[in-house]
Amino acid sequence: MxxxxxxxxxxxxxxxxxxxxxxxxxxxxxxxxxxxxxxxxxxxxxxxxxxxxxxxxxxxxxxxxxxxxxxxxxxxxxxxxxxxxxxxxxxxxxxxxxxxxxxxxxxFTANHMIPMKKLAEEIKLKLESTDKEQWLEAIEHTLKNPKAIMDRSRKISSDDDMILALKKxxxxxxxxxxxxxxxxxxxxxxxxxxxxxxxxxxxxxxxxxxxxxxxxxxxxxxxxxxxxxxxxxxxxxxxxxxxxxxxxxxxxxxxxxxxx
Amino acid sequence: MxxxxxxxxxxxxxxxxxxxxxxxxxxxxxxxxxxxxxxxxxxxxxxxxxxxxxxxxxxxxxxxxxxxxxxxxxxxxxxxxxxxxxxxxxxxxxxxxxxxxxxxxxxFTANHMIPMKKLAEEIKLKLESTDKEQWLEAIEHTLKNPKAIMDRSRKISSDDDMILALKKxxxxxxxxxxxxxxxxxxxxxxxxxxxxxxxxxxxxxxxxxxxxxxxxxxxxxxxxxxxxxxxxxxxxxxxxxxxxxxxxxxxxxxxxxxxx
Incomplete structure (x- = not known):
């Protein structure tokens, strides 16, 4: 067949x-x-x-x-x-x-969503404790794995601009x-x-x-x-x-x- | 009526x-x-x-x-x-x-899309010429207005993970x-x-x-x-x-x- x-x-x-x-x-x-x-x-x-x-x-x-x-x-x-x-x-x-x-x-598939302000804060915090030579890696890592992500099993609601990370x-x-x-x-x-x-x-x-x-x-x-x-x-x-x-x-x- | x-x-x-x-x-x-x-x-x-x-x-x-x-x-x-x-x-x-x-x-509405790696590079470059006290503002500004954004009037195609910025x-x-x-x-x-x-x-x-x-x-x-x-x-x-x-x-x- x-x-x-x-x-x-x-x-x-x-x-x-x-x-x-x-x-x-x-x-x-x-x-x-x-x-x-x-x-x-x-x-x-x-x-x-x-x-x-x-x-x-x-x-x-x-x-x-x-x-x-x-x-x-x-x-x-x-x-x-x-x-x-x-x-x-x-x-x-x-x-x-x-x-x-x-x-x-x-x-792309949606990986995570995070308020823009929170993401900026996390990047700032991360870089404050990172050597300048590792900044690029540190920024990328935070963009990929931020902590303050929204719970996607609910309905995301926010009054802030948001960042949606898309994974290939x-x-x-x-x-x-x-x-x-x-x-x-x-x-x-x-x-x-x-x-x-x-x-x-x-x-x-x-x-x-x-x-x-x-x-x-x-x-x-x-x-x-x-x-x-x-x-x-x-x-x-x-x-x-x-x-x-x-x-x-x-x-x-x-x-x-x-x-x- | x-x-x-x-x-x-x-x-x-x-x-x-x-x-x-x-x-x-x-x-x-x-x-x-x-x-x-x-x-x-x-x-x-x-x-x-x-x-x-x-x-x-x-x-x-x-x-x-x-x-x-x-x-x-x-x-x-x-x-x-x-x-x-x-x-x-x-x-x-x-x-x-x-x-x-x-x-x-x-x-939210989609504001811009940018490859994750390019966004990380832009943030790094920006911070290298920014005083530490202004880091938070500088990061937020770059997240909101990066330069290397994709042309949305075409069909976006990329082999990298992407960041989609959503504007309220x-x-x-x-x-x-x-x-x-x-x-x-x-x-x-x-x-x-x-x-x-x-x-x-x-x-x-x-x-x-x-x-x-x-x-x-x-x-x-x-x-x-x-x-x-x-x-x-x-x-x-x-x-x-x-x-x-x-x-x-x-x-x-x-x-x-x-x-x-």
Whole structure:
């Protein structure tokens, strides 16, 4: 049996019990991708496949009551950690053949929050007892591990300006080929307001670093304008430029499956 | 004509072009409140009123195609600033009689984002040329106005841990009675995991500070459990305890309108 993973939507990182860091990604492209895989497999007369659809709580979901979606299993996730856990479980259970990572995974998770004044006091106190040569380390250490942090299991309330420390998250895409060298991996690079050359250059770097077999480079400007343009790249070669999520999804699925 | 303002949902503050700080508030209570006002006015045989419904982009909206909603005008908002602008315009245009502020307005807006290492370097540099007596001020100033901030009109990307500085927003509820001394103002206080005594005490303080005519105190714990309990308070006196958004809305509207 063939196993696909499609990730979609934007992750949600908790700041406290009511505040979250979210991402504007709607998950619409993910649904197009699942639909195009189903269409492709149907035309090829194949029934023996499963799409594991990992989708965030804020994204739109495929309609599983639609019988075309018989091949789709839904996994709802929230933050980056829950995405990673779900992926690990799926790789443990199945041999994953194709992975389309269209989800907007947060680069950062909220680590702690502290009133600005208290943080300034802690840095001052720390430096008063630190040799000048160690100041940089001492400041960094205090920024990373201050004492007077707010209790995030409550609802943070304060009349002061605040500092929110963000910790970088695990780059999920960098782990996937390690799990299965034979995996066909499709990556995405989203930038804003850059030249096409810079977009392609950045996408190529990311593709190389993470061993992506296909890479879709897109600019937020076109998404905001409602026309979503994408450049599909393979081994640093531009395969084509597409307009609209449907055409982008069709091109990705075709390029992914045509040489099977 | 009577003019009501009902605010609902949770505000959305931009971190950059794709990342937002959101709030879990669904806006469901706001819809119950609008419906209960309509019911009350209908039973009183009154037709000459308008509900100005200010609702955030992430919240559910009342169904305006429903003819019961003829008296409702919708104003969609995003961040705290847009809420304030909308309220100012409405107070300029109409004499507002009743204001139910059920919206979860962010206490903070994202001011700037900077890699943690760069911030540490800036603080170190600043202190090297600052007298010890002025360290606290110098640190605070650098935390508030660092130089190496990221361009928020793009999509922020970094391999370093980051610092996000949050600036406190205008407390909208504190401005309302200044705009119209005769206004009937309903405020809300949400806490998590506190004793009923502390919840009531905090709600009373807030009611006094902002001259609220009614105050609904609630604990997030009950909302998360799906039973939403609320304590309705007037002049520091508990009028009643209610379970479920429908009953809370009914009690607020009754207490607000019964002495007209």
């Amino acid at each position: 063939l196993h696909f993973i499609v990730t979609a939507g934007g992750t949600v990182e908790d700041i406290d019990e009511v505040r979250k860091i979210t991402n504007t990604s709607t998950g619409q492209l993910g649904i197009c991708l699942a639909e195009e895989i189903i269409k492709y497999m149907e035309q090829a007369g194949e029934q023996d496949y499963q799409i594991h659809y990992i989708v965030t709580s804020t994204a739109i979901k495929p309609d599983l009551f639609n019988e075309e979606m018989d091949h789709v299993t839904l996994y709802e996730v929230t933050d980056t950690k829950s995405v990673l856990n779900t992926i690990n479980e799926l790789f443990d259970r199945y041999t994953i053949d194709y992975f389309i990572h269209s989800m907007a995974v947060s680069d 998250t695990t780059k999920i895409i960098s782990l996937l080929k390690e799990k299965n060298k034979e995996l066909f991996l499709v990556g995405f690079k989203l930038l804003k307001n850059v030249s096409e050359e810079e977009l392609i250059r950045t996408a190529n770097l990311l593709a190389e670093k993470n061993e992506c077999d296909l890479m879709l480079a897109n600019d937020l400007e076109s998404i905001n304008q409602g026309i979503h343009q994408g450049i599909l790249i393979k081994n640093k070669e531009v395969l084509g430029k597409y307009e609209g999520k449907r055409n982008i999804a069709k091109a990705i699925v075709y390029q992914m499956l045509k040489n099977r | 009577l003019h009501f303002i009902v605010t609902a949902g949770g505000t959305v503050e931009d971190i950059d072009e794709v990342r937002k700080i959101t709030n879990t508030s669904t806006g469901q209570l706001g819809i119950c409140l609008a419906e209960e006002i309509i019911k009350y006015m209908e039973q009183a045989g009154e037709q000459d009123y308008q509900i100005h419904y200010i609702v955030t982009s992430t919240a559910i909206k009342p169904d305006l195609f429903n003819e019961e909603m003829d008296h409702v005008t919708l104003y969609e908002v995003t961040d705290t600033k847009s809420v304030l602008n909308t309220i100012n315009e409405l107070f300029d245009r109409y004499t507002i009689d009743y204001f139910i502020h059920s919206m979860a307005v962010s206490d 927003t205008t407390k909208i509820i504190s401005l309302l009675k200044e705009k119209n001394k005769e206004l009937f103002l309903v405020g809300f206080k949400l806490l998590k995991n506190v004793s009923e005594e502390e919840l009531i005490r905090t709600a009373n303080l807030l009611a006094e500070k902002n001259e609220c005519d009614l105050m609904l105190a609630n604990d997030l714990e009950s909302i998360n459990q799906g039973i939403h309990q609320g304590i309705l308070i007037k002049n520091k006196e508990v009028l009643g305890k209610y379970e479920g958004k429908r009953n809370i809305a009914k009690a607020i509207v009754y207490q607000m309108l019964k002495n007209r």
